[in-house]
Each structure stands twice: as C-alpha cells, then as structure tokens.
Amino acid sequence: MLIDLRELAGNERFEADVCIVGAGAAGISLARELGAAGRSVVVLESGGFEYEQATQALYDGPESGTLIRPGSKYLASTRLRLFGGTTNHWNGWCRPLDRETFTLRPWVDDVGWPLTREQLDPFYDRAAPLAQISPFDYDDATASQKLRLDNVIETVYFHVSPPTRFGLLYREELERRPRVQVLLHANLRRFETDREARHVTSAEARRLDGAAFTVRARHFVLAAGGIENARLLLANSDVRPEGLGNDHDLVGRYFMDHPHVRVGYLTFPYWDQLVARIYDPVYVESRRNSICGVMRVDSDQQIKRQLLNAVVVLDRLTKTDIRFLDADIARSVTDQLMLGANPPENRGKTYFGWATVHGEQTPNRDSRVTLDDEVDALGMRRAKLDWRLRDRDARNLLATARLLAERLGANGRGRMRFVASEDDLWERTQWSYHHAGTTRMHPDPKRGVVDADCRVHGIDNLYVAGNSVFPTCGSSNPTLTILALALRLSDHLQGRLAN
Template sequence: MIIDLDQFETSEAVVGGVCIVGAGPAGITLALELAARGRDVILLESGGRSYEDATQALYHGEVIGQPNTDVGASRLRQFGGTSGHWTGLCAPLDPIDFEARAGVPHSGWPIGRADLDPYYETAQTYLELGPFRYDFADWKDRLPSPALPLDPALVETAIYQQSPPTRFAETYWDPIARNDRIRCILHANLVDILLVDDAVAHFEFASLGGHRLRVRAGAYVIACGGIENARILLNCRKQRPAGIGNEHDLVGRYFMDHLNCEVGAILFAEDDIDLALYDQVIDSDGAALQIGLKLPAATMRREGLLNNTAFLVPEYENAAFSDDFRGHGWVSFSTMVKAFSRGRIPDRFAENYCNAVEDAGSIAVGAYRHVMRRFVPAGRAIAAKLRQDAEQSPNPDSRVLLIDEQDPFGWRRIALDWRIQATDYDSLRRTHEAIGQAVGAAGLGRVQIGITDPPDLDLAYTGYHHMGTTRMHDSPRRGVVDRNCRLHSVNNLYMAGSSVFTTGGTANPTLTIVALAARLADHLATSVTAQLRI
C-alpha cells in the first residue's frame, strides 16, 4: 500500500512492527526483506514518486572543505532515492577492507567479509546483476579477450559487474504497492524523535503541505543516506543536547568519499596491445562485466596502502575514440537524452539543461565522435589513462556539521567539511608505481605517474559516495552503531546505508548498502521478535 501524507488524515498514531525512514535502495530492500519474513513495515519517504523541486531543496547546504563536491545535486530525495541517477557499477568490498590495517588509522570493521557474503548473494538479485562471482579465476575462461600478461603476484585483475542500472523507483514501486505487509507513506519528513529512557517511543513526521503523523513501532531504522543520517541524529537535541547517538562526538565524523580522478597513464611500448577487455562492458554468463587492475591484498598489507581499482581508458591513434569530452555537460546531456527516449521529462531538467548549454562545445565534439566511430577504425592503442574511485582513509576531521540556516521544518541545514589527506594521494601514487613495476616487468611499456610529491589536494572529485558518518564499531567510543547497525545508546534505533561504513574500500557502495540492509532485515526478524509484538 502506498499513501500520500498530504492526502491522509488521522489523529491516531500509525502502528507497525518496523518503522523505516527513507525509501532508497537500503530502505526498500529492508522493507521487502522484512515483509518476506512476515513482519509488518511502515516505510516513510520525504519525497514523492518522482523529482520535486521543493522536496529536493531540503537537501541544500554548504561545502566548507574540499570544494570538488556538493551536498544537493549528488542526492535524490524521492521514492527510489539516489538510485535514480547512479551508474550501476558494482563490486563487493574486499576481505582486506574489513581488516584493521596497520597503515590505515581508524580502520577495522567489527564484522568480516564472510558475514556479508550470504547477503551479497541477495543483493545481486535486487540490483539485477549476474552470479555472485568476483574472482578473476571464475571468469577467466569465459572472457572473449585475454587480460594483460601481468604477474598476478604484482597486479591482479579486478572484476566488477554492471547493473542495468536498477532504478528502484521503477523496479520496486509495484512490489511495494502490492505488498500487504508494507505501508509506504510519501511526503513524510522526519521532524522529531521522542525517547523514553534509552529507547524510541515514537517518530514524528510532517509534510511540506502541513500534514503531520506520529508512528509507533517496535524497531526504528533511519535509511536516509550518508549525509542525511547524520543530520537527523544531530538535529534531535531536545532530549540529548549533543544529538542522539552523539555522546562521544562521533556523529557526522569520518565522512568519506571515493577519490574520483583520472590520473596517471600506461604508455605502451608495442603497437599490438589488445585492450578490448578493458574499454567496454563484457557480456558473459548472464553478467555485464567491467575489468580493472588492482594490487594484491598482501601488497596492500605489507606496504600500508589503501585500496584502489584502476580502470583503463584507452587513448587510440584516432582522436574520434577519445573520451576527453566527457564532463558535467556531457553527463547532463546524456541524462536528458535517456529520459526523453523513455518518454519522460528528465529529473532536474533546468539544471541539466544549463549544464549542457554551458558545455555545448564539448557536447558537439562528443556527438561528432560517436558518429565517426561507426565509420573509421580506432587505430592502435598508444596509451591508457588510469581512472579510479580510490579509497579515502577514515579521518575524524572530515565531517558533516550543522549550520544556523534552517529548513522549512526548523531543522538546521548542514555544511560538509570533506577533507582529503596528503597520505591518501601518497597511497594512490605508490599504487600506480607498483602497477608501473608490473607493466615494466612484463615488457608492456611504462607508467606515467600523474600525482606530484607533495600532491595537489584539489586533484580528486567526489564519487558521490557518502560514507562513514555513523560508523560501525564494537566500542561506543569509536563508533555510533554496533555490528548489527543499532545505535549504542538507543535500544531500538538502527541506521542503514553507507553511513555505517567503517572504511570505504574501492568498490562502489550500492551493492554493500543493499547487502547490509538484507543482513539488518535478518537481524530484526530473528533477534528482536519480542520488541516487534506491540
């Protein structure tokens, strides 16, 4: 059942087993998984079925740290959440990502990769991916082209899978609407949390249209994204002056993103390098694969390096096959073209239109090159740039803060103080040096290092992957939530999504977000049965 709060009148509290705030990939997965286990769910979403300017404006805030990011356009406040504009690239976190690493301060999850593997299997289905296989050995004999002949003791082949990408608003609207155990309420903004002793008694919601709603449940989950999860806890100060869960000044800290950059290049020594495996999506055994290069875990442990997958962006003799036109204007142009091809108006149409107009020259170049590629050969690959979403180390000074400006509900807006450390770039430079050693040892050429020493701290852009602001740790002095995603200081309040990540790895976070949601559903359905009988 789907209800619009602006068309819903009741003076009574809505009561259910589990209350979930946020209908993005985490919230929708959690709701469907709980319903499948026989639990009644109330799923509340700030937005409607599609993009709305007034609702989206609730995300407005400031950037006061590293400038190559934003706090508004990178997120979508509507049913389906930011899956409405994600690119679909997926991989699980590596086992090393969960470890406490000597060279990475503040690292170490309280769970391991094996704890998530069964739920990764579930997440594959939600994201319309192929089989849960990410080891190169599982795919090697199924690939149409050979991998570069690099010593696997020096450099490994990384496997990612490509989701269509799954748009949760399109794919899961009907399953939510038809499910008798789920009541989904749109235009419902969380505006207050009432605590009694060390537990939530109820949540208060309001719409921009002035309607209000109270929800009581046995367990409560906030699944509103890596920035908004922290903002909600920090704004709830009536009963806990520092904010809920912020007894040790951890909420909002350890904000991480991936370092999105195209830096460094492999310069090939020979004319006949075959890069077909790296410059396109490979369809194999029911999966769409993308292939990159990464260092072995043993090397990362020994050298104290952060995780990184480098994808190769070939540069061919024929300039028509160069993708240097792909900037913000081209992304906006592509977004509009895809939307119109589906017979709908693009989200954020005015913003995308302005981006495209401002970058009209690059769009013209891109359109011309796409046409020419049908008629001319690419020629030989002369180089391959290294494109990556590199891991950022957890840093308590990188954080989400409240500012004095308020939204229409009287909640303070946020400032994002994203801080990248020089050691993060040093790790990436050393990773490229290690790749260069493997390339040289194989006689393929050499690697041109694109990171200076000291590094340019303005080198990377946001990956739009907001992580870490309600991090997971067994100790309440080092994390906001425990290994089951429950706040240490509130017995029945849980967080879902990438805000609970302790480290970010190099994998795009959506697959892990969905896996963690499936794991949380298992915990809520089996471990808090008594609470849910209200």
C-alpha cells in the first residue's frame, strides 16, 4: 500500500513489525522480503515518485576534502531523494566484493569484516535477480584463467544491470502487499527512545510543511543512504547529546568512496578482437545481462606487494579519439612491438583503450560526516562532509596501473602510455558516488557502530542497511553487496520476530 502523507491531515499513527527509513535499493529490497513473509512493514520515504527540488535540497550541506573542488556539490548531486532513491540514476555495474576485502591485511589499519565472502555468497545469489542480473559463477577460474596475463594480472567480471530502477520495478508489488505501507513525503525527524536510549519505541516523520506522524514498531532500520544514515544517528541527540549509537565517537567517521582516475591509454597489438571485446560491456544472451571484463592484481600478489584492491576498466578508443589524442604515440607503440620477435599479422587488429583505475580507499578515521550548525527546512542540522584521501590511496592507484604496464610489456602483449603522475593525480581523480563506512561494522563497540547483524551497538532494536556499514569497500561497486546485506538482515529480523 502506498500512502502520500500530503493527503492526510497530520498526527496520524501507524504501527508495524518493522519500520524502515528510506525507499532506495536497501529499503525497497528489505520491505519486499519482509512483506512477502507476511510481516507488517511501514517504510518512511522522504520523497514522492518524482524529483522535487525542495525535498532534494534537504541533502545540501557544506563539504571539503581531497577531491572536493569549489562548486563540487558532492552531497547534493551524488544521491537522489525520491522513491527508488539513487537507483533512479545508477549505472547498474554489479560485482560481489572480492574475498580479500573481508580479510585483515596487516599493512593497512582498520580493514576487514566480521563476515567472510563465503557467508555472503548465498545472499549474493539471492540479490542478483533483484538487480535483474544472473548470479555470479563463484568458481569462474576457468574463464579468468584463459584471460590471465600472467600470475600477476587477471581478468574478472562485472555483470551490468539494465540498470534496475527499483522504484519503478517494485512499486506495484509494494502497492499490492496489504501489510506493507509505504509513506511518501515522510521524513524521519527523530526516534523516540527509552530513558537510556537503549531501545527505540517510535519514529517521528515530518512532512515539509511541518505536519508530524508517528510510527510505532518492534524494530527500526535506517536505510537512508551512506551519508544520511550517519546524519540521522548524530541528529538524534535528545537523550544522548553525542547521538544514537555514538558512545565511542565513531558515527560518521571512516567515510569512503571509490576514487577513480584515467591513468593513461594502452594498446594491445596482438590482441584478437574477440578477446578485446571482453573489456567492452557485451550483452550475453545466456545470462540475460551484459558482462564486462576488468583487469586486476591477483589476490596473492596484492599481499606480496602490499597493495589495496583496485580494478582497471578499459574504454575502447574510437578512431577519432585515436587521431585526436596522440596518433603518433599510439603508432610508435605499435611500431615498437613490430620490432619485436613476433610482429602482429594484422596491424588493423590493434586495440586502443583508455585505462581507468578504480581503487579502494583505506579506512581513515579523520574522513568524516558531522553535523553543520545550519539547519534544513525540517529544522534538522545539515550533513557536513570532510572526505579525506591519503597518499597511500594515491600510491595504490598508480602502483596498480604501473604493475599492469610492466606486465603488459614484460609479456610482449602491449604498451601503456601514462597521462597521470604523482604530481597531478588528485587533480585528475574523480569520485564514484559510493558513500561508505560511516556506521562501520565491527563486533567490538569500540571499533564499530553496528555488529555483524547490522544492529547498532547498545540499542536492541535499531539496525542499519546500506553501504554505511561497510568497514572496507574493496573495488567493486557497492549496490549488489547492499542488496545481499539487506536480504541477510531480513532473515535476521524474521528470526527475531518469530521469537
């Protein structure tokens, strides 16, 4: 059932087993699962079905940091505040996090999950159809083996979702479920808790005109996105001035995104066009989705060389690009290889592509979301972002690209021409709209905001869904993992509701 709060008088009360805040990828997936299991659910969604400037403006806030330039508008432009959330304009690239993302890597502080990839694999399988992609072959060694450059560089795959617009695709199903109530134009304003802030009793939602509504529930889930989840915990300061779940000053800290930089271009003179096509998104009928190969440093080699995760995405250069760019460089590279022992039989087969490295950011306590003194139209303090990358993050992007260049050369497979260097790396680097880390998962309340079940430490019925719980974000885009964790949370909540 979908209810637009603008059609109600105000002061109405709702009741449910679970109250979910936010109807984006995480909130919709969780509501579907709980609804299908017959649980009563109320979803509070700030927006309506269309983009509305006044609602979107609730996301504005001051920002600073390594990649923030004057006029950047990172907070305002990298997320969408309407039914379906940011999936209304995501690109659909999906891939589980790599195994090493979950592990402790002694050369980087604060990494690792209290979960293993094996524990998440069944949820990745269930998550794939939600994003309209086929499940991943977790044992795809045969396919990647063929495309291994050597024992250092391997090829792995992204599945590309249509991309699924969660609001459009799942609206009708949510509308049909009698025990699911999606409240539109319902902004979470605050949680009512017991005197110790150890149990949430109700949520107060507000319309933009100030009218208030109350939702009582047994469990509450914040699914408002990687920045807003932290903002909402910090803003709930009635009982505890530091905010909810913030006994150890961790909420909002460790903010991460995936920095990505076009490092240069490469040529593969010997490459068969069929192989090169693996690096373009190509629709595969048997999978019913597009698949795109990317290159990365093999896990063992990452350990040996103390690297972080990163993937190199190739974008084929068009003929015009090649002419415009630096035809002489491209040609000289081909000529260099022609001088080698195995000149290509057909020069026309040469592949030219841009190489963009998408890297993992090291968790950084000083990279954070806090609250600004200025308030939004609901009277809530705005989110303020200070997103800090470190030299180590820059070194990792370049080291990965250099290793690829070295291995291409050593194997006589191609050459890479760098356009980026240490001197201008951050100027060339872009962000990826993947807001992670601000309510990180750790079994120890002194080191994490939520436990391995995504429950806020110290509060028995408040949970968080979304990439704010990622303690380490690897180099895969986050949404498939967000979906897998939402399904896992649904199982957990159903277990608790059954007792």
